[in-house]
Amino acid sequence: SVSDEVSTYSKEASSKMFQDAEVVIPGGVTANIKHFAPFPIFMKEGRGSKLIDVDNMEYIDYSLCYGALITGHGHPQIMQAAMKQMNDTGTIIFGTPHELEIKMAKKLIELYPSMEQIRYTNSGTEAILLAIRLAVAYTKKSKIAKFEGHYHGGINQVLVSVNPSPDSAGHAKQPTPVTESSGIPSDETDNTIVLPFNDLEATETILREHKDELAAVILEPVQGGFIPAKKEFIHGLKKLTDELGIVLIFDEVKTGFRVALGGAQSVYGVEPDITALGKVLGGGFPVGAVGGKKELMMQSAANAKGDVFAVGGDSDKTRDVVFHSGTYNGHPIVLAAGLETIRLLEEGNLLNVLFSHTKHLRSRLEKLYASYHIEMKTIGMGSIFNIIFTTEPIKNYRDMWQANTAFREAIDQELLHLGVYLKPLNRYSMSIAHTLEDIDRTVDAHEVALNNVLK
Ligand code: PLP
Numbered sequence: 001s002v003s004d005e006v007s008t009y010s011k012e013a014s015s016k017m018f019q020d021a022e023v024v025i026p027g028g029v030t031a032n033i034k035h036f037a038p039f040p041i042f043m044k045e046g047r048g049s050k051l052i053d054v055d056n057m058e059y060i061d062y063s064l065c066y067g068a069l070i071t072g073h074g075h076p077q078i079m080q081a082a083m084k085q086m087n088d089t090g091t092i093i094f095g096t097p098h099e100l101e102i103k104m105a106k107k108l109i110e111l112y113p114s115m116e117q118i119r120y121t122n123s124g125t126e127a128i129l130l131a132i133r134l135a136v137a138y139t140k141k142s143k144i145a146k147f148e149g150h151y152h153g154g155i156n157q158v159l160v161s162v163n164p165s166p167d168s169a170g171h172a173k174q175p176t177p178v179t180e181s182s183g184i185p186s187d188e189t190d191n192t193i194v195l196p197f198n199d200l201e202a203t204e205t206i207l208r209e210h211k212d213e214l215a216a217v218i219l220e221p222v223q224g225g226f227i228p229a230k231k232e233f234i235h236g237l238k239k240l241t242d243e244l245g246i247v248l249i250f251d252e253v254k255t256g257f258r259v260a261l262g263g264a265q266s267v268y269g270v271e272p273d274i275t276a277l278g279k280v281l282g283g284g285f286p287v288g289a290v291g292g293k294k295e296l297m298m299q300s301a302a303n304a305k306g307d308v309f310a311v312g313g314d315s316d317k318t319r320d321v322v323f324h325s326g327t328y329n330g331h332p333i334v335l336a337a338g339l340e341t342i343r344l345l346e347e348g349n350l351l352n353v354l355f356s357h358t359k360h361l362r363s364r365l366e367k368l369y370a371s372y373h374i375e376m377k378t379i380g381m382g383s384i385f386n387i388i389f390t391t392e393p394i395k396n397y398r399d400m401w402q403a404n405t406a407f408r409e410a411i412d413q414e415l416l417h418l419g420v421y422l423k424p425l426n427r428y429s430m431s432i433a434h435t436l437e438d439i440d441r442t443v444d445a446h447e448v449a450l451n452n453v454l455k
Pocket residue numbers: 066122123124125126128151152153154220251252253254278279287
């Protein structure tokens with residue numbers, strides 16, 4: 001039974017590995033987010049919906065590399081596509097233009113009609129970096145507005161008010177910008193304005209006030225993949241940015257292919273000027289992409305003389321160039337795996353099955369907690385959701401403050417002993433490899449976890 005597993009489960013090898021790691025890697029992890037108390041679990045295998053740790057315990061994985069693995073671990077066709085790419089071409093990377101770059105761009109343009117041209121990067125962070133630079137170059141303005149609680153990678157300018165505390169965040173209608181890291185000179189965030197998500201009226205006031213300085217508004221159309229923009233909010237924002245000459249950037253690094261093949265923009269029917277993609281797009285390999293209106297994207301095209309750097313007022317040259325580079329951009333293995341991922345998702349309506357499995361898990365969990373009279377709900381979209389211990393509506397970052405996170409964390413810690421893997425307090429992502437049996441086991445584990453916490 002599940003309870004027997006708990007009593008025999010040991011994390012000795014993980015604990016030991018963490019001690020080793022801490023000596024040579026700051027904090028023992030290669031990304032701050034991967035750390036959690038008492039120590040993160042070290043994995044050694046992944047298969048389908050499962051991860052296996054260094055102590056040989058198996059988990060149903062709901063982290064899925066922070067959403068990247070929509071086909072689960074080691075999908076045979078994706079592994080094969082990556083290996084075939086290397087075998088067929090005899091190389092790992094050409095370091096020159098190649099055909100898959102065009103093939104993927106065409107596919108993306110088909111799925112995301114707002115994107116007329118595409119550039120590739122190696123991560124979501126780099127995609128955002130290019131998106132912002134394109135907007136600043138295009139508008140010749142310098143400020144960026146972002147929403148409180150929205151994450152856009154580790155770029156100084158937008159590493160602001162991602163996770164502010166109630167005592168530092170300021171007024172709900174005009175949030176105070178809070179820098180999320182030391183090591184960021186204040187003049188790098190002076191050009192960042194913070195907006196309240198899902199509050200169109202307050203957003204409009206701020207945007208109108210700063211319209212002459214604002215190059216772009218950037219947002220996650222579904223915050224963190226689980227707090228959806230209200231329909232009237234996102235349509236209103238689109239209208240406003242069009243009117244005020246501000247570039248609208250959708251960060252769909254998390255939502256792309258996960259809330260719909262065509263991302264949140266296809267769900268809302270709103271076309272941003274620029275879109276950033278990542279995660280699922282690489283089939284598990286590092287990736288990012290930026291796409292948008294041709295006149296915006298063409299700024300990064302080298303001019304006839306092959307200049308890749310901005311050339312300012314030199315009359316000899318035709319125009320300024322937005323710098324964009326990257327040794328590994330458009331990596332053939334990444335694109336081969338990504339194209340195979342998209343092919344799999346398009347084939348046989350797999351996304352619909354995935355969405356119905358996600359819905360099923362959410363409703364089973366809601367029923368379970370309700371049967372214990374615990375105030376809990378799930379929120380999310382498509383294949384991503386979160387569990388919130390509250391009955392209050394959640395429409396933005398601040399609404400999360402009143403949720404019972406201590407209770408949630410206690411449940412998550414229990415789940416780690418019960419074969420359900422999720423970084424505590426993170427959101428659930430599902431994959432096409434998750435089965436109804438996985439869902440049954442997950443709900444059972446929640447019941448055991450709940451009883452242990454209530455004890
Ligand atoms: N934007 C969003 C919405 C994300 O969720 C992430 C990653 O979690 C990023 C950007 C950064 O992407 P990456 O970690 O690939 O740099």
